[in-house]
Amino acid sequence: MNGLSCCFRAAEGFRTVQTATNGTTMNDHSAMRAVSSFSTMASVRRVACTLLACCLVVAGACSRDEGKAKGARAKGPAPVTAAVAARQDIPVRLKAVGNVEASATVQVRSRITGELTGIHFREGDDVRKGQKLFTIDPRPMEAALREARARQERTRAQLTKAEDDLRRFASLVEGGFVSREQYEQIRTTAEGLRASLREAEAAVESAALQRDYCIITAPADARAGAVGAHIGNMIKANADDWLVTLDTVEPVYVSFSIPEVHLPAVLALRQSGTGRVLARPDGGDEVEGRLDFVDNSVDTATGTIRLRATFDNRTRSLWPGRFVDVRLTLATHKDAVVVPSRAVQAGVDGPYAYVVADGRAELRNLAVGVQADTMTEVLQGIAPGEKVVVEGLMRLTPGAEVVIRAADAGRNATASPADTTATPGGPSGDTPPGGASKSAGAAAEKGAADTATDSKQAGGNAAQTSVPTQGPTQGPTGTKAAEARQ
Template structure:
């Protein structure tokens, strides 16, 4: 009997403890209320704000963009042609000079004395030749009267001919002496900018020396050399046959305008190691902004493609299957579309396949999009609400 009462007591205590725990949990929010809530309504699809742009048909240039290097058309090392002491340096290092300007003057005294000596010899030889010719004329009259033998006459004629030859030899010596004297003044062979002067006033130079006195580099005009891939060769040849190929060169970190020129050289073979062909453009370089050895950005325009399909380059995305973008359909949902890009010119991409003019693409906000996402153009003006009465 006592066991029965003990068992009943334990069961009653367990039931009371369970009810007390349930009430405490409900008050603490650990369990939902007994009355079920109404079923939730389905949420509306989210609309993502994006920036859109139309697909446009434009005339776009066909270009070759690459890195080029500035190259001097001519570089000349100035050397002496005769031996002598430098008497004067007539220019400053780094100075622009014109062809024919005086650069160096050597000591002229020895050359001038040599010239005077050979000029005196020429005067003597001319006088002797004149006398010999006069004797021939007199002997000719006497030979006709048999006062002078024919043998004597021939000797006089030979002497006169020898004297005339001596005169010609001395005239050549005078010309050579004058030329040597002119070499004492060293002039600029081309227009250009001078470099560092190797020897100053007072140094003795020799024609046999291998070094140069100064180097002159032509700055205006100047070459910009660059390369193009062999796949561009056909376009380059067609453009070169039809008209001049225009080239623009810009200097990195230079705020000045691009410099224009034309292609004046296309190499006659393709480099087998790199698969490229060398070209040169001639630039006027009137302001001397281009400098030999400098690297520049080069854009050569070959032709203009009419009505090319273009989009902003920012619309393009790169995936595992190539380039793609998001096209906005008429129901304002985004659709992924793979495209084939022909080239990028500035901020516009030329599409070879996959788009038509008049369509719209997403240029900002692509990271939030998937196939079928509803979108709105965040640049469009918001719709105004009609006030309710």
């Protein structure tokens, strides 16, 4: 502000001199038209130029004084938040998007033709196996059953008489009172009536079955969908139109696809029976299931293979048709060195982080492995027990003095890695040392947002300094540029 004020005062002085020059020229125009007028104007211009130069020098001095004052205010340790690198087991998981499917779907249809006279459940209700769902008018089927039973009784009576005749003719034919031909005729009649009785009994069973079909029951425990007919409708036997769809939701299946490169590891998991699959619906809790199916071929169009996991779904958090986030655990890295993902930044030469050593920020190039929900595995660059900066990164340069906030000085980096992404380095998800990773890029974006907030909070203590995320490539030139900006 002081330099700007000096410039304003210089401009006002120049305008005053110019006004005086114009006034002098107008007042002496008639008396000193030749040499005197030229000499006065030249003198006044020299004075004005000298005055303007002095003002610019003063303004520059004011600006330098103000910059020095700001630099003095910016000096001092930068407050940061740090976490301690620790060792812990971290699982290597594949991430995919899965689709929930009912373990069984039944479209209920009528086996007989008749009028729908009853619906005994509410749409969307859970139904149990054997529970009555619909009633078809049973009166025609009951009449047919009575008719079949009457035919059965008549045939049974005829058979009884024929058997009595057969016994009498057997004794008569032995005494020679009747011919053998008559006896054979009676025997044939009895055999025919026995067959007719069996036919009548089958007709009774069929009629009874048709009557039973008037009551439609649930074939399994399931959840009912929308009803496709109303009371009073005529229902046709085995029609294409269904009455209701039943979905079995305990258990449910989750189908998903993974890149074919991971197929050997997945087959080993399925063979050992240790295929642990986690699924999380949007806005819901994570649930655990088991891998139970691997498709018999790879999709040549996408280079992926379809897998399926089974979930008991007792909490009903998985709904058929819904998409869920799926995580399949392939392996577990034992005693891995982990740090918060916010501490890992992305640079041109790969990921890096700041380590607090002897009160100063030390830039470390990293080789990272898999990334957890909030944690990242460090393969090279940081040892267990070292303190890494997780907040305040935007104000740091290599070698800058830092002070760790008291509340976070001893905070440990351990956490439960619920979401680990396998990176393109191989089936295990490891990234080759020195190479950049997607996980580091994501951590850089998240860290940038966190450190920007931290810079706003610390704005009253020190001037904000913007340092590029390509920390590992700064070297001496990058450090000098940062110091020049300060």
